[in-house]
Amino acid sequence: MRTVLYDEHAKLNAKFTEFNGWDMPLYYRSIIEEHMAVRRHVGIFDVSHMGDITVKGKDASAFLDHMFPTKVSNLKSGECVYTAFLNEDGLMIDDTIVYRMGEDSYFFVPNAGTTEKIYRWVTDHSKGYDVRIENVSNKISSIALQGPESEDVLKELGFTYPGYFKFQYDNGKYMNPITGKDQIIISGTGYTGEKGVEFIIPNEFAVELWKKLLEAISRRNGLPAGLGARDTLRMEKGMLLSGHDFNEDRDPYEASVSFIVNNDGDFIGKKKLDERRKSDHEIFRGFILSDGIPRNGNLIKADGKRIGTVTSGTISPVLNKGIALGYIDKAYSKENTEVMIEIRSVDHRAVVSRPKIVK
Known part of the structure; x- marks a missing residue:
């Protein structure tokens, strides 16, 4: 295309x-x-x-409050919010931005690789709601x-x-x-x-x-x-890439976007998400390397063991150093903690950063 x-x-x-x-x-x-x-x-x-998908109708606000962990109905016309679709297990299907156009009118922007999937997802879950959903992409x-x-x-x-x-x-x-x-x-x-x-x-x-x-x-x-x-x-800047930094395998707490969970209503995945929040999972962090260029799938190590995995990596033009994003054991997630990232069977020194690596 x-x-x-x-x-x-x-x-x-x-x-x-x-x-x-x-x-x-x-x-x-x-x-x-x-x-x-x-x-x-x-x-x-x-x-x-x-x-680009529109949702219109008298139940649009209630419907989207059910679809997202974010209280979308709190938006005023002319405001938008970053959030994510969760599955029944509380895991992120895709992230998106939701726009409120009016009292009963919204649209949201799925990622390129998930547009059809998300259109089917919202359509399948619209039964019982008076809404009109259209894919105008x-x-x-x-x-x-x-x-x-x-x-x-x-x-x-x-x-x-x-x-x-x-x-x-x-x-x-x-x-x-x-x-x-x-x-x-x-x-x-x-x-x-x-x-x-x-x-x-x-x-x-x-x-x-x-x-x-x-x-x-x-x-x-x-x-x-x-x-x-x-x-x-x-x-x-530590921004997630759908399909790389998460792929229905991470929840908002693991992905360091817990701020999107502010909905006190009954949204999809709420029960499982509450259970997962109490569990001990890895957390999304940034990494700054002393040398080497990390890539997706590289192991993150400390104390002679694997403690995490790189999901995105590159050379930072601003820092002129290798940087990575990935998930790490919470015990090692404090900023400036020293870790090793294995690139082509060679360990490279790195320090842990907040996801926003370049301030």
């Missing part, structure tokens, strides 16, 4: 890669250059491979504008920053399947740990907006960035 921006990426000589069935730009110039452009200035990403594109100079770019193009985890509407040229009006959605969200927004727009408007953003960021030493930089950026 290809996003509607594929030809624009090709014009920029993007190096493409397959990602969950999509042909996506891995990088344009280099992963490190694109990473540092976002950290220091500004960058844009095509994230149109992500899903094939009608929607999304462009992320990220970096410390992102607000300057917004102002130049006549937009305003909506605020962190808030969103607003701006006049567009085409009917938006999510809003049902001539609007684009500008959301104060992202996957880089930098200030920025994500434009959620009809496919017909994507190329024009991409070109305007590309022109604006080029005047600020900004760059278009691919999946490679998106991955290294999120790893430096």
Whole structure:
């Protein structure tokens, strides 16, 4: 599959890669250059491979409160929240951002590899609720504008920053399947740990907006960035990657996102999650290596034994060191604890960090 921006990426000589069935730009110039452009200035990403599912109807709030460990009904219109779908065992199926558009209207953004799975999940659990669920992913594109100079770019193009985890509407040229009006959605969200927004727009408007953003960021030493930089950026900030850092095998407490559990109602997986919370499980942490580049599956060791496993690893362009994310025995999870990470049968020294490795 290809996003509607594929030809624009090709014009920029993007190096493409397959990602969950999509042909996506891995990088344009280099992963490190694109990473540092976002950290220091500004960058844009095509994230149109992500899903878009709407839930509308008089029971929408009650239904989503049942689906999530987060009290979604507490959101005001124009607010959004990070949360996750749990299975009956309290384990994370997928993480997502839920947006409240109105009294009885929401939408959420599943990950690219789980959109159909999540659509079936919510549909199967909607029996008994007066809701209408629609997968509008094939009608929607999304462009992320990220970096410390992102607000300057917004102002130049006549937009305003909506605020962190808030969103607003701006006049567009085409009917938006999510809003049902001539609007684009500008959301104060992202996957880089930098200030920025994500434009959620009809496919017909994507190329024009991409070109305007590309022109604006080029005047600020900004760059278009691919999946490679998106991955290294999120790893430096300890952000989970669905299917890598969890895959229906971890709960929110293990994954260090316990803040999403604030729902005192009867949500899916609640009983098992309460039981798991009292058990002694591993916990998600970051790791900074003295040398070597860690990868998924590397063993984490201490005192001559295995104490955990790396789920994501890379070289940090900011630190110029190998960094990792993974799960570790709680007894060794204190910050600055020394551990070893085995890479190709060689042990490399590392220290434990909070998941947000680059502050």
